[in-house]
Amino acid sequence: MKKYLSLFGIGIAVTLMTACGGNGDDGSSEEFEADVDEEVTTGEDIEGATPLDFWTFAGTHADFFVDAAERWNEEFPDRAIQLNAQTYPFDQMHNNLLLAIQSGQGVPDIADIEIAKFSNFLQGEVQLEPLNEFIEPELDNFIEERLDIYAKDGNYYGAPTHLGATVVYYNMDIMNEAGVDIDSIETWDDYVEAGKQVVEATGVPMTVVPVNWYGFWPFIVQRGSDFFDDNGELIIDNETNVDTLEFIQDMIYEHEIAEVSPGGDYHSEEFYGFMNDAGAASMVAPLFYMKDFTEYMPDLEGKMAIRPMPVFEEGDARSVPMGGTGTVVPSQSENPELAKEFLNYAKLTEQANINLWTQLGFDPPRWDVWDSPELEEDNLYFQYFDDTIFDTLLEIRDDIEGINITEYTPDALEELETNIMHNVIRENNQTPEEALSQGAETIRSYME
Amino acid sequence: MKSTVKKENKLIKFLNSKKVVPYIFVLPFILSFSVLTLYPAIQAVVMSFQRILPGQVEFIGLANYRRLMNPVFYRAFRNTLLYTFFTLLVLIPVPMILAVFLNSKIVKFKTILRSALFIPSLTSVVVAGLIFRLIFAESGASIANQFIGLFGIDPIVWTTQSWSAIFLMVLLASWRWMGVNVLYFLAGLQSIPDEMYESADIDGANVFDKFRHITVPFLKSVTIFVTTISIIGGFRVFAESYVFWGASSPGNIATTLVSYLYQQGIQRNDMGFGAAVGVVVLIIIFLVSLIYLILTGAFKKETR
Numbered sequence: 091m092k093k094y095l096s097l098f099g100i101g102i103a104v105t106l107m108t109a110c111g112g113n114g115d116d117g118s119s120e121e122f123e124a125d126v127d128e129e130v131t132t133g134e135d136i137e138g139a140t141p142l143d144f145w146t147f148a149g150t151h152a153d154f155f156v157d158a159a160e161r162w163n164e165e166f167p168d169r170a171i172q173l174n175a176q177t178y179p180f181d182q183m184h185n186n187l188l189l190a191i192q193s194g195q196g197v198p199d200i201a202d203i204e205i206a207k208f209s210n211f212l213q214g215e216v217q218l219e220p221l222n223e224f225i226e227p228e229l230d231n232f233i234e235e236r237l238d239i240y241a242k243d244g245n246y247y248g249a250p251t252h253l254g255a256t257v258v259y260y261n262m263d264i265m266n267e268a269g270v271d272i273d274s275i276e277t278w279d280d281y282v283e284a285g286k287q288v289v290e291a292t293g294v295p296m297t298v299v300p301v302n303w304y305g306f307w308p309f310i311v312q313r314g315s316d317f318f319d320d321n322g323e324l325i326i327d328n329e330t331n332v333d334t335l336e337f338i339q340d341m342i343y344e345h346e347i348a349e350v351s352p353g354g355d356y357h358s359e360e361f362y363g364f365m366n367d368a369g370a371a372s373m374v375a376p377l378f379y380m381k382d383f384t385e386y387m388p389d390l391e392g393k394m395a396i397r398p399m400p401v402f403e404e405g406d407a408r409s410v411p412m413g414g415t416g417t418v419v420p421s422q423s424e425n426p427e428l429a430k431e432f433l434n435y436a437k438l439t440e441q442a443n444i445n446l447w448t449q450l451g452f453d454p455p456r457w458d459v460w461d462s463p464e465l466e467e468d469n470l471y472f473q474y475f476d477d478t479i480f481d482t483l484l485e486i487r488d489d490i491e492g493i494n495i496t497e498y499t500p501d502a503l504e505e506l507e508t509n510i511m512h513n514v515i516r517e518n519n520q521t522p523e524e525a526l527s528q529g530a531e532t533i534r535s536y537m538e
Numbered sequence: 539m540k541s542t543v544k545k546e547n548k549l550i551k552f553l554n555s556k557k558v559v560p561y562i563f564v565l566p567f568i569l570s571f572s573v574l575t576l577y578p579a580i581q582a583v584v585m586s587f588q589r590i591l592p593g594q595v596e597f598i599g600l601a602n603y604r605r606l607m608n609p610v611f612y613r614a615f616r617n618t619l620l621y622t623f624f625t626l627l628v629l630i631p632v633p634m635i636l637a638v639f640l641n642s643k644i645v646k647f648k649t650i651l652r653s654a655l656f657i658p659s660l661t662s663v664v665v666a667g668l669i670f671r672l673i674f675a676e677s678g679a680s681i682a683n684q685f686i687g688l689f690g691i692d693p694i695v696w697t698t699q700s701w702s703a704i705f706l707m708v709l710l711a712s713w714r715w716m717g718v719n720v721l722y723f724l725a726g727l728q729s730i731p732d733e734m735y736e737s738a739d740i741d742g743a744n745v746f747d748k749f750r751h752i753t754v755p756f757l758k759s760v761t762i763f764v765t766t767i768s769i770i771g772g773f774r775v776f777a778e779s780y781v782f783w784g785a786s787s788p789g790n791i792a793t794t795l796v797s798y799l800y801q802q803g804i805q806r807n808d809m810g811f812g813a814a815v816g817v818v819v820l821i822i823i824f825l826v827s828l829i830y831l832i833l834t835g836a837f838k839k840e841t842r
Contacts, residue, residue, distance in 0.1 A: 181805070184805075185804050185805070188804070188807055191592055192590070192592055192809075207805075210806065210807040213591045213592070213807060214591025214592045214593050214594040215591075215592060215593035215594060216592075217592045217593065301788065352676060352677060353675075353676065354697075354698070354788070359672070359675070360675055360676060360677050363677075364677075500805075500806055501806070504786055504801075504806075507786065507788070508786050508787070508788060508789060508790055509789060509790075512698070512788040512789045513789065516698060516788070517698075517789075532608075532609075532610075535605075535608060
């Protein structure tokens with residue numbers, strides 16, 4: 091009996107050690123402390139102002155909302171708000187928001203949700219307020235594809251931050267050296283031919299392929315395909331996708347005009363250095379990547395040109411909206427009506443969309459502001475690139491194809507990055523067909 | 539008046555009685571333990587049988603556990619086993635030998651050496667991971683690639699290969715925990731009576747004999763302790779993987795059981811499944827520790 095007791099005692103001891111930190115592992119918990127990076131409040135001096143909490147992961151977004159709150163308070167003094175904008179690290183903000191909504195404790199009134207995380211919040215009974223009353227009357231002025239990303243069952247839950255139109259950034263120094271006229275590149279075959287010319291003349295690869303969705307998603311959406319179809323069925327291994335991935339693989343290993351991007355993506359130190367040193371002649375990325383150019387690649391100022399994506403065949407879209415943050419109002423907010431109205435004021439109106447460009451440098455999701463005079467004023471981005479950005483956008487306005495988001499999109503993105511792109515693009519040890527059908531099987535197992 | 543004094547006395551007497559005092563002393567721990575650890579642990583077991591979505595919590599039986607039978611989980615299990623094995627291989631013998639050196643009379647600057655070994659465990663693993671990531675960056679200009687270049691080896695893309703992923707994690711862990719384990723062994727060494735070494739000298743034993751026949755046997759209890767916490771720490775590995783790759787790595791080369799838990803439970807909002815992973819990790823650690831303790835005879839001592 092005594093023996094059993096002591097066995098039990100040691101069992102408890104082991105459990106305790108397991109639970110209370112074994113190796114004294116204090117480091118890992120640091121990432122999860124609820125430290126606010128930055129907190130900005132406005133309107134605290136206004137009597138009777140309704141307090142609203144706003145959570146974001148980008149300090150620039152916090153400033154954007156604070157500016158909107160100040161204008162709101164001037165315009166509607168009788169419905170003044172006291173906005174408290176809190177910036178958290180990316181992962182932490184989404185985790186906290188998920189747990190807050192799940193438990194119903196400490197939910198903010200307004201929150202930013204990044205696209206890769208958005209579908210987590212559309213599971214079960216959606217705990218977000220639909221924004222239809224504001225969006226529906228203005229639907230025609232928006233690039234609708236961008237709004238659909240944040241919608242479920244006909245309800246629009248997210249206010250978009252930008253269009254995120256995918257374009258090709260060309261390094262004109264290299265293009266001129268190789269004697270390539272970028273306006274003559276209309277199809278991807280033209281692009282490959284131009285690439286061969288570039289490699290021959292300069293020895294620099296035409297493009298880079300990141301081993302994540304940046305190197306695959308825009309290309310299949312452009313051809314009307316996607317990971318999931320309109321009904322939410324998994325189509326990641328369909329013929330178009332296999333063909334597209336073969337094309338991307340061939341750019342690297344067959345035509346030898348592309349390289350795997352250093353660091354594996356577009357956001358690593360290795361890649362910024364590589365690109366800044368004219369390491370590649372062009373890259374395919376959404377318009378919000380302009381910010382990375384201006385911030386991390388100062389040597390390329392004045393050398394980059396922006397053009398729509400080449401097409402695979404006639405009828406393909408010239409651009410696809412990618413990435414992006416949707417701002418939401420959780421249903422558990424104490425003042426959902428006011429929060430929604432303020433969110434509309436801050437992000438959905440014409441003025442708000444102009445500010446998205448002038449204050450944040452994002453291509454506004456409302457096309458009716460693209461030719462407004464405020465968007466023609468000189469700024470950082472016009473100096474770095476040129477002032478034809480919105481002319482390019484207006485030209486392809488009707489040629490934009492949107493993505494389908496389902497609750498399993500994070501699984502597809504994960505599988506794409508972890509296995510498919512890794513094996514096909516980096517390791518080159520699987521055919522696109524094998525990798526895609528194997529990946530599809532894995533994703534299907536999550537969907538059961 | 540009189541009665542209240544009497545009452546107080548009674549109360550104080552009760553609180554002071556030998557049977558009650560120990561419980562009062564451990565009460566704060568028991569309370570915080572049950573609220574912060576025991577309750578969540580039980581709740582986690584319950585959650586592992588549930589499907590949890592906002593506004594919809596339902597029991598789904600063993601479905602979460604059935605889903606565990608997938609290649610990613612096996613891969614995570616394999617990675618965790620390998621990591622635990624290699625950390626044990628490094629973090630037991632090396633600190634033991636270092637401790638012996640630090641304890642011997644021939645080594646100078648002991649305090650400085652001891653601090654130098656211990657400082658890494660005080661650094662945040664996130665900061666350390668950032669530095670390690672830059673050291674092992676994939677370009678030919680990174681420190682690690684420059685170093686192997688001296689031996690004529692081509693640059694390696696450290697963070698995308700299976701063997702180098704485990705190597706990086708073990709290296710980071712070894713660097714971090716070396717000092718702590720050295721301290722444990724140093725403490726153990728203090729309990730070895732000098733007479734043992736003196737009589738061994740008289741018998742003509744050399745350094746290696748003394749290490750094998752005196753130091754190692756006397757350090758047994760410390761070794762068992764350090765090994766046990768290292769096993770537990772090994773199976774709980776998360777930060778070492780997270781700082782290099784985040785929650786998901788290419789080809790799952792560095793996915794560990796806990797990073798799989800984090801990825802599925804928190805990032806993917808599948809808390810029931812995450813809880814199931816957690817319960818399995820708990821059971822694995824429990825079994826492995828138990829087997830190890832039985833094999834080393836730790837229980838015999840207890841029952842004697």
